[in-house]
Amino acid sequence: MASATQNTFAPPVMEARRWLQGVEFSPEQPLINVSQAAPVDPPPEAMRRAMADITLNEPQAHLYGPVMGLPALREEVANQWSAAYGAKIDPASVAITSGCNQAFAATISAIASAGDEVLLPTPWYFNHKMWLDMANVTAVPLATSDALLPDPETARALITERTRAISLVTPNNPAGVEYPAELVLAFFKLAQEHGIKLIVDETYRDFHSQDGAPHALFQQDGWQNTLVHLYSFSKAFRLTGHRVGAIITAPDLLSEAEKFLDTVTICPNQIGQYGALWGLQNLRDWLGGERLEILSRRAAIESNMHLLTNSGWTLKGCGAYFAYMQHPFEMASDALAQVLVQEAGILALPGTMFMPENHPEAARHLRIAFANVDANGITELFTRLAALRFSLAPSSAAK
Template sequence: MRLNTRTLDVVDSPITATLQLLDRRRDDRELLNLAQAAPPYGPAAEVVEHVQAVAETFEGSTYTPVPGLPHLREAFAAELARDYGGHVGPQNVLVTAGCNQAFCLLMSTLAEPGDEVILPLPFYFNHDMWLRLAGIRPVYLEPGDGLVPSPETARGLITPRTRAIVLVTPGNPTGLTLDPATIASFADLARERDVALVLDETYRSFRDTDSAPHDQLARPDWGEHVVSLHSFSKDLAIPGFRVGAIVAAEAVLREVAKLMDCVAVCAPRPGQEAAWAGLTKAQAWRAERSAELAAQRAAFTAAMANSPGGFDLLSSGAYFAWVRHPFAGRATEDVVADLLVEQSMLVMPGDAFAPGDRGAMRFSVSNVDPGQVDEIVARLAEAGR
C-alpha cells in the first residue's frame, strides 16, 4: 500500500531512538537514565483515592463532554485566574489527552498545509515533528544571548503565511524560563502582525518563583492573539493518564472541539478526574514535589559549576539542563552513545532539538536522585579525560 510521504520523510521520535541505545550498554555500573523526562514518583494519595472511587461508578467509564469535565474546567480556570491575575473562565478551557495533543489540535486549527509557524531553537522535537507531518513549515528562530529568543529577530521571519509563534517556557530542552517582559514583547508582535502567540507552559509549576509566569491573561483582550497550552502529567505525576488543556478564546476552542470530537471524542475520563483531584485536593503535595525538584536542580547546577570533564552547563530550569560537551568536531550522537557504553549514562543528543549539530545535550534533571549528583559529575569527568 502507499503511505503518506510526509510521514515517511519525518524521522522517528528521538526518545525512541535514544532508548534503543540501551541495547549497546556494556558498563555494569548503575544506569543513570537522564533521557526521557518523567516524574520519579507516583501521584498523590488523594488523586489515587478519587480515581478509584470514580472507577467504581457507572459514570466512571462514560464519555465526558468534548471540551472536558465541567468541574475540571472550572477548577483549572479558577487556578489560572488566581495565578495569572487573569480573565479566564471555564469557557476558555478545553481538556485534551496530554499537551502534545493540545499542540497538534491547535496547530490544525490555526494553520493549513503550506502555512508557517515560527519555532525558537532549540525546539521541543514533537512540535517540529507535528508541523512537518501536517505540511506546515516550521521557521526556525535562532537563539539570542543566553538562549533567549529575540522578538525583533522573529519580526524578520514573519511572512504572509505565518500563522503562529511558539514559545515553550520553562523550556524543553533548555529549562530556560522566559521573563514576563520577553513574553509581553512577543505578544505585542503577535498583535501587531495578527498572528497567534502560542505559549507551551507544561512546566509552569517548576519555576524558581511564585510570581505570575506572565501578565498576558490579565489583558481583557488576551484571547484575540494568545493561546496557552498546559499539561497535568508532570505537575501531578500522571503522565500515563494523558491529560492536558488548551486555554484560548471561545471562538478558537469551538473549532478545536470539532477536531477533538473526531480524534478522541474527549480526553480519558480517569485522567480528567485525576487532574481535578490534583488541582483541588493535592495543593500541598504539589508544592512539596516542586520544592524537591528545585533542590535537585540546584544541587546539579552547583555540581556542574566547575565543568567536570569539560562539560559546560549552558542553562537549567524546570525538568532540564542543557549541557555542551567538550569534543569539538565529534558528532553529538556519538558522544551520547559513548556516555552510555562507557559511563552507563543516558542523555538526549541536542540535534534532536534543532537542525544540525550544536554540540549540546539535554539532561533530564527530574531523573537525578540527590544522592547521584556526585556520581554524575564523576562519570562526566571520567568521560572528558
C-alpha cells in the same frame, strides 16, 4: 510522494531507548537515565485512592464524556488560573485535551493549513517539530541568544504572510530556561501586531523558580484573540499515563480545535480528568513540595558544574526538569550520546534531536533531564562525565 508520518523523524526518546539494547550495566555503575522528562513515580497514594473510588463508583467515568472535557474540571482550571494570573478566565475559554502534545496538535490544526509557517525557537521541543512536519506546516527556526532566549526583533524579520503563530515553551524544553515576563509580553505584542497567535506551552510552569505569575499575558486586553496557553497535568500530578492537558484561548478557536479532538480521541481520559480535578482541589501543598524538590535538583546541577568547567563543559540553561549543556569533545553529540551509554552508563539526548538537521550548534550539546535523578544521582552523573577522556574539539568549535 511521502506520507504524513514519513515527513518527519523517528520519536527521539524511543530511538534513545534502543541504544540500551544488549548493554549490561554493572552494580558499581548502574544506568543513569536522564533522557526523558517524565516522572516515573505514580501519583500520590491519596490521589490513586480517589481515582480508584471514581473507577468503582462513578459509572459516567467509563463512558464518552464531553469532547472538550469535564465541565467541573474546566471550571476549576478557569478559577485557579484566574487567581494565579490575576485575570478573568471563563470556563468557556478552557478545553481539556489528551495531554499537552494533543493540545499543541489541536491548536495547529485549528489555525494552520499545509504550507503555512510557525516560528519555533531553537533548540526546539522535538514533538512540536514532528507535528508541524506531519501537518505540512513549515517550522521556521528562530535562533536564540547565548542565554538561549529568543529575540522578538529577530522573530519580526521572519514573519511572512504565511506565518500563523509563534510558539514558545517556558520553562523551556529542552533548555530549561525561564523566559522573563517582559520577553513573553514582547512576543505577545508582536503576535498581536501581526494578527497571528502566540502559543505558550507552560507544561513545566509548576516548577518555575519564580513565585507568583510567570507573566501577565492573561491581563492584556483582548488576550483571547492572540494567546493560546497550553498546560499539562502529567508533570504536576504524575498523571503521564492518563494523558490530561489543557488549552486556554478564545472559545471560537476552541470550537475549531474541538473538531480535531472529536476526530482523534472523542474525549479526554475520564479517570485522568477526575484525577486532575481532585489534584487541583487537594494537592496544592503536595505540589509545592514537588516544586521545592525540583528546585533543589536544579541547585545540585549548578553546584556540581565546577567538576566539568575545567574540562570545557558549559551549562547553557537550567530550570524545571532540564539542563542544557555544551560538551567539549571532538565527536558530535549524536555519537557522544551513544558512547555515553557504553562508556559511562548515562542515557541522555543529543542536541541533534532539538535542532534543524546539520545545524552546527546541535553537535555540541546534550540535554540532561533530571526529574528522576536526586541530588546524589546528580553528583554521580557529574562525576562520571568528569571522568570522560575523549578527544577535545578545537577551541573554535567549543565556543
